[in-house]
Amino acid sequence: MSHHRPDVDVIVVGAGMAGLVCADRLRRRGVEVLLAEARDQVGGRTAGIEVDGETVDLGGQFIGPGQDRMYALAAELGVATFPTHTAGANVLETEAGRSRRFRGMVPxxxxxxxxxxxxxxxxxxxxxxxxxxxxxxxxxxxxxxxxxxxxxxxxxxxxxxxxxxxxxxxxxxxxxxxxxxxxxxxxxxxxxxxxxxxxxxDVEGGAQQDRLDGGAYGLAARLAGRLGTAIRLNAPVQRIEQDDSGVVVTADDGTAWRAGHAVVAVPPPLAARITFRPPLPAARDNLLQRLPMGSVIKYVAGYPEPFWRQAGLSGTALSLRGPVAMTVDSSPRSGRRGVLIAFVTGTPARDLATRSPAERRATVLDALGRLFGPQAATPVSLVERNWNEETFARGAYAAVFPPGAWTQLGSALRAPVGRIHWAGAETSPRWYGYIDGAVRSGEAAADAVTRAIRTAPARGRPS
Known part of the structure; x- marks a missing residue:
C-alpha cells in the first residue's frame, strides 16, 4: 500500500444521509472524497420512489423540534418544511377489533x-x-x-x-x-x-411534527447533486485494508480505491459483513455482531383524495389488534391526493413477511379498512417496503441494543480504528436512529477526519 499514491483523501462507505453529509462537509473544506454506495440510488434509509408525479418516502421522513441539524440542512438546500396533518380525531383499534376515537397521543x-x-x-x-x-x-x-x-x-x-x-x-x-x-x-x-x-x-411538538417538500429522499438527492461524480453507485464494499500509509477500499467487482482515511457510514449489520485487514479490535467486532436492526414493513397507500379528513379523522391510528401498529396521514402538501402510511413492526412484521405478496396485501388492506372504512381498503396504489429484506439495510429504523451490549461493548461504538472512522444514525448521542442523528454523525465524522488530516505528517497526495 505504501508504494501507491492515494486516489483521494477520504473514502466514505455508504451514501445514506450520514455518508452524504460527511462527504459534502469534507468536499467544502477542500478534501478530495469518493463516496461508495452499494445501491443504485443514494439515500440509505431515506429511500424513495415517484408515484403519480410525487416523491413517496419509503423510509425515514419526519423531523421535529430539536432536530436542528436537519432543519439547517433543509434550509441550506432550499427545501421547505410543512406540518404533518393532525387535524381531526385519531383512532384506536382494540384487541377485540372495536374502534375508539381520541385526541392527543394517548388513547x-x-x-x-x-x-x-x-x-x-x-x-x-x-x-x-x-x-x-x-x-x-x-x-x-x-x-x-x-x-x-x-x-x-x-x-x-x-x-x-x-x-x-x-x-x-x-x-x-x-x-x-x-x-x-x-x-x-x-x-x-x-x-x-x-x-x-x-x-x-408526539406529532405536534415531537419528532413527527414536520415533513419536507419533495420528501426526505428528495433532500438526499439534492445533497448528492452537489457531490456529482464523487459518488460511485452499485459499488458494495467488500474489504477495507489499512496500514500506516493509508487505506484501500475494495468493492465486490474488484475495483479498489486508495485513500488516507475511510469513513464507514452503514448500519452495523452491514459493517459486520465487510472484511477488515487487519481485523477490527475484538470489542468493535463483537459489538457489530450483537446489533440487529429493528423489523419494519412500511406501506404507502395512495387515494384520489384524503377522504378520512372529511370524516373528521386525522389519519393517525393505533391498533392493538394488528398487524398494522400505526398509520399516519402522509398526503402531499397540495392535498391533491391522499396518502396513508402504515407500519407493521416487530414480531408482526416478521410473521407477515413469511406470507405471499398477495396475502400481505390483503392483510394490510383489511387492517386499513377496519381503521378507516371500506374506502381505505381500495387504494389506487399500494407500495410495500420490507426493510428486513433490503440487502443493504437488513432492517429499520435503527440497530437494537440487547441487554449487556452497551455496558460491555458500547465504548467501541464511536471510537475510530486507526484510519477508519464511523458514522450513521447509530453513532449519534443526540437523536439516535433519526435522520437528524445521521446528519450529526456525518458532521462529527467529517470533523474527526479533518483533524486527523491536519495533524498527520505530509504523506501521499496533498490535502
Whole structure:
C-alpha cells in the first residue's frame, strides 16, 4: 500500500444521509472524497420512489423540534418544511377489533389504564434523565439497567393488562422490536438522546411534527447533486485494508480505491459483513455482531383524495389488534391526493413477511379498512417496503441494543480504528436512529477526519 499514491483523501462507505453529509462537509473544506454506495440510488434509509408525479418516502421522513441539524440542512438546500396533518380525531383499534376515537397521543384506555400508562411514562423520563447520552455505559446504575429488558421493566412497573399491552405496542412503534429484545438501558438512552419520551412519540411538538417538500429522499438527492461524480453507485464494499500509509477500499467487482482515511457510514449489520485487514479490535467486532436492526414493513397507500379528513379523522391510528401498529396521514402538501402510511413492526412484521405478496396485501388492506372504512381498503396504489429484506439495510429504523451490549461493548461504538472512522444514525448521542442523528454523525465524522488530516505528517497526495 505504501508504494501507491492515494486516489483521494477520504473514502466514505455508504451514501445514506450520514455518508452524504460527511462527504459534502469534507468536499467544502477542500478534501478530495469518493463516496461508495452499494445501491443504485443514494439515500440509505431515506429511500424513495415517484408515484403519480410525487416523491413517496419509503423510509425515514419526519423531523421535529430539536432536530436542528436537519432543519439547517433543509434550509441550506432550499427545501421547505410543512406540518404533518393532525387535524381531526385519531383512532384506536382494540384487541377485540372495536374502534375508539381520541385526541392527543394517548388513547382512551379506561381511567385505571390511563393512570398506569401516565405513571410509567413519567418514570421512564425520570430514569432517562440519569443516563449519560455520550457514554450510556457509565453511571452507577448502568449495569443493572443494561442487565434488564424493557419487557421485565414493563412487567414489574405496570399494574394493568391494558397498560402493559399499550407499552408493547409503543415499543414496536418506536423501536420496531419486542420489549423482550431491548435493553432497558438502551430504551432510556434513546429517550435521553431525543430529550424526552414525548419528543419521541408526539406529532405536534415531537419528532413527527414536520415533513419536507419533495420528501426526505428528495433532500438526499439534492445533497448528492452537489457531490456529482464523487459518488460511485452499485459499488458494495467488500474489504477495507489499512496500514500506516493509508487505506484501500475494495468493492465486490474488484475495483479498489486508495485513500488516507475511510469513513464507514452503514448500519452495523452491514459493517459486520465487510472484511477488515487487519481485523477490527475484538470489542468493535463483537459489538457489530450483537446489533440487529429493528423489523419494519412500511406501506404507502395512495387515494384520489384524503377522504378520512372529511370524516373528521386525522389519519393517525393505533391498533392493538394488528398487524398494522400505526398509520399516519402522509398526503402531499397540495392535498391533491391522499396518502396513508402504515407500519407493521416487530414480531408482526416478521410473521407477515413469511406470507405471499398477495396475502400481505390483503392483510394490510383489511387492517386499513377496519381503521378507516371500506374506502381505505381500495387504494389506487399500494407500495410495500420490507426493510428486513433490503440487502443493504437488513432492517429499520435503527440497530437494537440487547441487554449487556452497551455496558460491555458500547465504548467501541464511536471510537475510530486507526484510519477508519464511523458514522450513521447509530453513532449519534443526540437523536439516535433519526435522520437528524445521521446528519450529526456525518458532521462529527467529517470533523474527526479533518483533524486527523491536519495533524498527520505530509504523506501521499496533498490535502
Amino acid at each position: 382512551k384506555l379506561g381511567p385505571l389504564t390511563l393512570l398506569d400508562v401516565a405513571r410509567a411514562q413519567s418514570r421512564l423520563d425520570r430514569l432517562a434523565r440519569t443516563v449519560d447520552a455520550e457514554a450510556p455505559w457509565r453511571g452507577p446504575d448502568a449495569a443493572a439497567l443494561d442487565g434488564r429488558t424493557l419487557q421485565s421493566w414493563i412487567d414489574r412497573t405496570l399494574k394493568t393488562r391494558g397498560g402493559r399491552r399499550f407499552l408493547v405496542l409503543a415499543c414496536r412503534a418506536i423501536w420496531a422490536c419486542e420489549p423482550s429484545e431491548l435493553s432497558l438501558l438502551h430504551a432510556l438512552f434513546y429517550v435521553k438522546a431525543a430529550g424526552s419520551l414525548a419528543a419521541v412519540t
